[in-house]
Amino acid sequence: MGVPSDDAVLIQKGKKPGEPHVITVNCPDKHGLGCDICRIILEFGLYITKGDVSTDGIWCFIVFWVVPHPSSPSIRWPSLKNRLQSLCPSCSVTLFLNDQPSNSAASPVYLLKFFCLDRKGLLHDVTKVLTELEFAIQKVKVTTTPDGRVLDLFFIIDNMELLHTKERQNDLYKQFDTVLGESCISCELKLAGPEYECHHAISSLSPAIAEELFRFELSDKETRLQALSSDMTQLKKANVAVDNSLSPAHTLLQIHCVDHKGLFYDILRTLKDCNIKIAYGRFSPNSNGYRDLDLFIQQKDGRKFVDPEKQNGLCSCLKVEMLHPLRVVIANRGPDTELLVANPVELSGKGRPRVFYDVTLALKALGIFIFSAEIGRYSSSDREWEVYKFLLDENCGFQLSSTSAKNQIVDRVRRMLMGW
Secondary structure (H helix, E strand, O other): OOOOOHHHEEEEOOOOOOOOEEEEEEEEOOOOHHHHHHHHHHHOOEEEEEEEEEEOOOEEEEEEEEEEOOOOOOOOHHHHHHHHHHHOOOOOOOHHHOOOOOOOOOOOOEEEEEEEEOOOOHHHHHHHHHHHOOEEEEEEEEEEOOOOEEEEEEEEEEOOOOOOOHHHHHHHHHHHHHHHHHHEEEEEEEEOOOHHHHOOEOOOOOHHHHHHHHOOOOOOOOOOOOOOOHHHHOOOOEEEEEEOOOOOOOEEEEEEEEOOOOHHHHHHHHHHHOOOEEEEEEEOOOEOOEEEEEEEEEOOOOOOOOOHHHHHHHHHHHHHHHHOOOEEEEEEEOOEEEEEEEEEOOOOOOOOOOHHHHHHHHHHHHOOOEEEEEEEEEEEOOEEEEEEEEEEOOOOOOOOOOHHHHHHHHHHHHHHHHOO
């Protein structure tokens, strides 16, 4: 079916420190391409300062101005271009095949298992290595033994698809040796077997925690488990307006909301999963912490959004996904304290990038040891969620039993995830 041309993706680096880099994608269109591009940009730790998207349904032209986020590792620009290039449909594909699903085989899942002495920040340091080497963490099972050792199971996918080679494996071992040093007792890498399915689903959640994590609309009461600090409460506002007067063929969607890391991804994944087509979009720069977006859209059948019920449903859905793309809860599990983070999974089955990276970074910055950790999937209300569970070690500078300490942890983790 051909290969996308080399100039489908162009990256022009900023000429001065702090100046945005410009990513241009010019290729045949396909449903959800903008969402997929934003996902990879988020995965590489980049923040979109502004953007323009236009398509006639056959060919698309996308421009994003990006800067590295302060918490991001170094950016591998050639790899970013290759990853974006892989998203672009081939120019030689017949137009009527443009909306057909991809038949590409799923990437193999590998099990990385290591046993080592525990220390503060270990889990984040390991996660940072995997992130910098472009491994996608699918599932994690971390267990700390009473004698201060830790057994980590990482189920990973190689985004470069080279982990079957000895060179790639040696590069991974070398980086782990740099981070773990003599504290590493054993390290093993192999293709994941039946144990991957055993760890696929998250362990049981209590009804109260499940309700708090997965409710469609979150409570404004600060006494609840997801209580927001006073300044963040002010940010829980978004305006979504629908206008059918400016275009005979498209509905104008006007969005005004607080900015956060991955905002464009959250908007575009919502529209993608709702089978909504975007003909043109403009993402304005951040102004006093807020963003304005104009999107000209159509339903899957090419019609405008004229039904008030459909308009209200779309606006309501967008508000929830923009204001609460990630759910953060801290609760007691018997005598222990557990932190839970959840995000919706795309209909394609993809989870949100960098969540595990950001949470472990926030906990490391707070000086909190992680006794155990787990990533899994959970289905609620006909929707699949990715759930991260962290059992926190009481031997830290926090009195985890106090409400103020728990709120401080939730606030720090949420700010790291949202880029605030």
